[in-house]
Amino acid sequence: MAILVNRESRVICQGITGRNGTFHSIACRDYGTNMVGGVTPGKKGTFVDGIPVFNTVEEAVLETGANVSLIFIPAAHAKDPILEAVDAGIKVIVCITEGIPPLDTASALYTVKQKGSVLIGPNTPGIISPTEKCKVGIMPGYIHTPGPVGVISRSGTLTYEVVDQLTKAGMGQSTCLGLGGDPVVGLSFVDCLKMFKDDPKTEAVVLIGEIGGSAEEQASEYIKGEFRKPVVAYVAGKLAPPGKRMGHAGAIISGGSGTAQGKIEALTRAGVTVVENLTKVGQAVRDILL
Amino acid sequence: MNLHEFQSKSILMEKGVSVPRGLVVYDALEALVAARSLKADKIVLKAQAHSGGRGKAGGISVMSIDDDVRSEAGRILRMNLVTNQTGPQGKPVSALLVEEAPQIDEELYLGVVLDRNDGHVTVMASPAGGMDIETIAKESPEKIYLVKVDPLRGLCPFQSRGLAYKLASKNLIANQIAKAVTALYEIFVSYDCTLAEINPLVVSGEKVLALDAKINLDDHALFRRPEMAGLRDRSQEDPVELSARQAGLSYIKLDGDIGCMVNGAGLAMATLDLISIHGGAPANFLDVGGGASEQVVADATNILLDDTRVKVVFINIFGGILRCDVLARGVIRAIKERGLQLPVIARIEGTNIELGRKLFADSGLQIQMIPSLDEAAELVVVKAKELSAS
Numbered sequence: 001m002a003i004l005v006n007r008e009s010r011v012i013c014q015g016i017t018g019r020n021g022t023f024h025s026i027a028c029r030d031y032g033t034n035m036v037g038g039v040t041p042g043k044k045g046t047f048v049d050g051i052p053v054f055n056t057v058e059e060a061v062l063e064t065g066a067n068v069s070l071i072f073i074p075a076a077h078a079k080d081p082i083l084e085a086v087d088a089g090i091k092v093i094v095c096i097t098e099g100i101p102p103l104d105t106a107s108a109l110y111t112v113k114q115k116g117s118v119l120i121g122p123n124t125p126g127i128i129s130p131t132e133k134c135k136v137g138i139m140p141g142y143i144h145t146p147g148p149v150g151v152i153s154r155s156g157t158l159t160y161e162v163v164d165q166l167t168k169a170g171m172g173q174s175t176c177l178g179l180g181g182d183p184v185v186g187l188s189f190v191d192c193l194k195m196f197k198d199d200p201k202t203e204a205v206v207l208i209g210e211i212g213g214s215a216e217e218q219a220s221e222y223i224k225g226e227f228r229k230p231v232v233a234y235v236a237g238k239l240a241p242p243g244k245r246m247g248h249a250g251a252i253i254s255g256g257s258g259t260a261q262g263k264i265e266a267l268t269r270a271g272v273t274v275v276e277n278l279t280k281v282g283q284a285v286r287d288i289l290l
Numbered sequence: 291m292n293l294h295e296f297q298s299k300s301i302l303m304e305k306g307v308s309v310p311r312g313l314v315v316y317d318a319l320e321a322l323v324a325a326r327s328l329k330a331d332k333i334v335l336k337a338q339a340h341s342g343g344r345g346k347a348g349g350i351s352v353m354s355i356d357d358d359v360r361s362e363a364g365r366i367l368r369m370n371l372v373t374n375q376t377g378p379q380g381k382p383v384s385a386l387l388v389e390e391a392p393q394i395d396e397e398l399y400l401g402v403v404l405d406r407n408d409g410h411v412t413v414m415a416s417p418a419g420g421m422d423i424e425t426i427a428k429e430s431p432e433k434i435y436l437v438k439v440d441p442l443r444g445l446c447p448f449q450s451r452g453l454a455y456k457l458a459s460k461n462l463i464a465n466q467i468a469k470a471v472t473a474l475y476e477i478f479v480s481y482d483c484t485l486a487e488i489n490p491l492v493v494s495g496e497k498v499l500a501l502d503a504k505i506n507l508d509d510h511a512l513f514r515r516p517e518m519a520g521l522r523d524r525s526q527e528d529p530v531e532l533s534a535r536q537a538g539l540s541y542i543k544l545d546g547d548i549g550c551m552v553n554g555a556g557l558a559m560a561t562l563d564l565i566s567i568h569g570g571a572p573a574n575f576l577d578v579g580g581g582a583s584e585q586v587v588a589d590a591t592n593i594l595l596d597d598t599r600v601k602v603v604f605i606n607i608f609g610g611i612l613r614c615d616v617l618a619r620g621v622i623r624a625i626k627e628r629g630l631q632l633p634v635i636a637r638i639e640g641t642n643i644e645l646g647r648k649l650f651a652d653s654g655l656q657i658q659m660i661p662s663l664d665e666a667a668e669l670v671v672v673k674a675k676e677l678s679a680s
Contacts, residue, residue, distance in 0.1 A: 076513055101482050101511035106409035107441040125610070138580075140610050140641055155556020156580060157608045161663075164608070164639065181555060183406040210556055213406045236559035239544065239566055240575075243375060247540040247555025247577040249510065250406065255424035260563075277567055278560040279664035 002129030002175040003150070003195040003202070004092050004118065005068055005136050012060045012090075013038045014081045015072035016048050020096070024072065024138050025051060031141040032133030036064035039081075057081075057088040070126065070136050071095040078122065079104040086115050094136050095121040098181070102249070105184045112186060119186025120177060123248070125156035127177035131201060137178070139163075147172015149285055150196040152189055153208035154179050154215070155248070158236060158278075162208060165282030171289065174202040181248030183212070189219035193227050204230045204289055206281060207272070209263055211237035212251045216263035220270040230288045231272045234281050235263045291507045294338045296387045297521050298503040301481070302488070305473035308466075309500045312389030314338070321363030321388050325355060330390035333359070337366050338385040340526040342422065342504075343373035349383065352391050363388075384523050392499055397490035398457050399423060400471060402478040411439040413475055415453045419490035445475040458493070466498035467491070481518070482511030530593065537589040539578060546571025548674050549600035549632075551590050553578050553612050561606045564663070570671030573600050581611045587620025595628060601677040604670040605636040606663065614638050614646025622653045630655055633673050637666035 005011075011028065015021040016038025026049050029035040037052050037060045044055040054060040057069065069085045071078065071094065078097045085093045086108075093112065100122050112119045120127055126137015131146040143160060145167045153159040159178055166173060177192065179185050189207060196202045205227075209216040216235060223231055238260040240246050242253040253259050267274050275284045293301075299309045313324040325333045337349030344350050349371045351362050363386055372380035397419035405412040418426045418433045426434055435456050437449045447468070454468035470491060478486040484507070488500040507518060524532060534541030540555065548565055550572050552558035558577040565572050574597070578590045594603050607617050617638065625634070634657045638646050650657050660666035 075510065099510045101508060101514070102404055102484075103411070103479065103482055103508075103511070106404060106411070109409045110441045138611060143640075153556070155554060157552075157554025157610060158556030158560055160608050160610055160640065161557055161560070184404065184409045208556070210559060215407075218407070234560070236556050236563060239562040239572065240559060241377070241542070241544070244542050245540075246542065246559050246575055251555060251559070255422065257424070276563075277664065278564055279662070 002132045003192070003199050004175065004177070005127055005129050005134045006132035007134060009068045009134050009136070010034055010036045010064060010066045011068045011070060011136055012036060012057070012064065012066040013070045013072065014057065014085065016040055016051065016053060017043050018072055021072040022048050024070070027141070028070070028135050031135040033135050036066050057084045057090065061088045061090065066090065068092045068136055069094065071097060073097060075099040075101070079108045082108040082119065083111055086112050086117050091117050093117060093119050094124065094126050095119060096124060096126060096138055098123040100182070102182065102184050105182060109184065109186055121180040121185060123182045124178040124180035124185070125159060127175065129175040130173050139176070143167055144176065145172040147174065148201065148203035148289065149173050150199070150202040150205040151176035151208070152179065152192045152205065153177070154181060154210050154250070155208060155236065158208055161278065162206060162234070162281050165279070166206070166285060169282035169286045171282060171285050174199060179215070181250055183250040189215050190222045193219060193222055197227055197229065202229065204232065204285060206285060207231055207233040209233060209235040210248070210251050211240050211246065211253050211260050212258045214258065217266045220266035220272070223272060224270040232281060232284045232288065233267045233272045233274045234278055235260045235267070235274070291509055291512065291518070291522055292340045292526070293505045293507065293521055294340070294384065294523065295336065295503060296338055296385065298505040299500060301477055301505060302473065302500050302503055305477055307470050307473045307488070307500050308497060310389045310392050312387055315386050315388055318360045318364035318367060321386055322360040324388040325359045328388065328390050331355070332391035334389050334391040335359070335363055335366055336387040336389065337369060337371055337383040338387055339371045339381040339383050340523070341371060341373045341375045341381055343375055344371060347371050347373040382525050384525055392492065392494040394492045394494060396493040398467070398493070399426065399489045400474055400491050401485070401487040401489065402474050402483070403485055405438070408438070410441070411475070411478060413437040413439065413445065413453065413471060415457055415471065417457050422489070439475070445472065447472070462496060463493055463498060470498060470500065477505065481505070481515060482508045484508050530597070534576070534593055538586050539576060539590055539593070541593060542575040544572050544574055546573045547599055547601040547678060548572045548670055549594035549597060549603045550574060550606070551576050551578060551594060551603070552606045553582065553608065554580060557606065557608060561604070561667070564667040565604070565671060568668045568671040570674055573597055578612070582616070584616050584620040584623065587617050588624040591621050591624035595624070595632065600632065602670050602674045603632055603634040604666070605634065605638070606666070607638045607640070609638070609640030609642065609646070613642040614640060615642045615649060618646040618649035622649060622655060625655055634658070635660060635666055635670050635673065637661065637663050
């Protein structure tokens with residue numbers, strides 16, 4: 001088991017004939033993902049390294065039974081493909097694109113939620129379930145290994161860093177996913193914690209937060225009330241000056257809220273093991289699980 | 291992208307919101323002429339700079355027309371405005387707004403933001419205007435009224451009226467407030483703002499006026515409004531941050547002496563934290579991005595080496611899409627072109643790591659490769675301390 005994506009996932013890529021779409025569709029398939037098709041308007045009947053291309057998501061779903069979509073569409077046009085995926089009945093939508101205008105994301109997300117689909121991202125590295133050999137994203141697959149640790153993060157490379165530590169410490173992963181670095185994103189920490197709670201293969205969760213917003217504080221409330229599996233957390237951005245966007249559009253301290261210190265305190269109060277030194281996360285998980 | 295007060299007010303005026311009569315000027319004599327032409331008993335001179343807290347910092351003066359407007363205008367225009375938001379380096383004053391100072395009976399607050407927790411555009415209103423919304427939220431949260439806007443319906447007239455009646459009992463005033471609420475919401479959505487705020491919105495006799503306004507646009511949506519590009523005031527931005535952005539890099543200046551180059555925003559923030567845990571102080575945040583090219587890496591290296599405050603350079607890369615060999619080529623090229631004066635410590639991991647290590651080893655450059663991130667950070671701090679002691 002794992003959350004959201006697994007062996008049964010039938011994945012398509014929207015934007016498969018673009019440079020990134022082609023590269024990562026093939027990399028995902030190489031990892032073990034069941035890549036059943038791709039969508040690029042006007043390219044029906046062609047193939048990307050054997051993966052069939054369709055004109056519309058609706059068509060791709062009818063022909064292949066796809067239920068997960070990986071989106072690589074430039075930011076200015078990315079709202080439409082999210083809505084197209086929702087209308088075609090795709091249940092898990094992973095949007096890698098960075099820099100989508102937040103109002104576009106917000107309006108697409110409204111429909112996603114109404115129709116009961118799930119949006120991961122935008123501006124996410126995606127999701128990977130090593131136990132299920134399924135990767136829907138741009139993360140380097142080889143650093144992952146199957147195991148009992150769930151990883152949820154707001155950052156890409158920071159996740160790779162932590163996963164690499166976990167793997168080297170002998171702590172494999174059930175599912176790792178990036179929520180996305182934008183101010184408005186689909187899944188939240190709380191959404192993911194609820195799923196990890198019900199996943200028997202996940203024994204502990206690593207939560208990687210950063211400055212901006214209040215997703216970590218909300219996670220703290222939920223953990224305090226209902227989450228009984230051990231949680232190890234790291235929060236990036238203690239040195240971030242207020243009012244500056246630290247690379248991610250969503251990583252900004254505004255009006256004194258969203259500071260790393262506030263998040264660390266909230267998580268600590270909820271009984272989470274907060275690690276201040278990034279390089280000690282893997283060891284902290286090992287200490288708890290072994 | 292932030293707009294000046296006078297730019298924000300002109301957008302409000304186009305949408306039918308009243309603002310005090312005023313003129314924008316760029317020198318002291320112009321200011322005097324403008325003040326006289328307003329034919330008002332009291333006028334106000336307002337420094338135009340991208341920061342709140344201008345009044346406390348001495349950037350706003352209320353004067354009588356008989357006072358020495360010219361010298362006061364000159365003083366403000368020459369100011370380097372240091373407020374609680376600018377940091378110690380301050381901001382230059384780009385222009386001066388000369389306005390009539392209206393009678394103020396009440397000060398209200400109106401603001402529109404995108405609530406990142408639920409993805410709803412949210413209109414905020416309060417009768418406690420004049421102070422910032424964070425302060426109102428802290429001191430009297432019961433005085434903030436919120437409307438969450440359904441993205442499919444937009445803000446409905448009854449919602450604007452509902453807020454207006456909470457702020458005013460007189461119909462004449464409430465109607466004007468409702469109009470301002472609708473206008474501010476429409477501006478927020480049609481210009482893709484990160485913030486649209488009128489604070490304070492003042493009741494002045496029978497009129498409602500936007501006394502101060504702040505409109506910030508989302509850089510990611512500027513492609514929809516190419517005409518707004520001309521409103522960008524580069525003098526308000528840090529020159530290094532500006533040139534970094536043009537090179538496709540995300541750079542933020544800090545006050546330490548360790549130059550940092552990292553890929554990915556989260557890892558870049560974590561690297562700063564790690565340096566601080568070991569007792570050091572980073573000179574900057576620099577994210578070269580997930581898929582940086584050799585050229586972008588070379589540009590990033592040059593930005594670090596151009597910074598005279600930097601004593602040690604720390605490169606921390608976890609290659610995913612960015613391959614370690616591409617990184618190595620970019621760094622080596624930049625350093626060879628200018629010669630290496632500073633110690634460079636690199637911790638590199640991920641895609642094509644062997645090739646990257648080999649390129650550094652064969653380059654003949656004195657770049658110290660430390661595989662452990664924690665040890666690398668520790669060493670960087672020790673080096674920086676040695677060099678500032680000597």
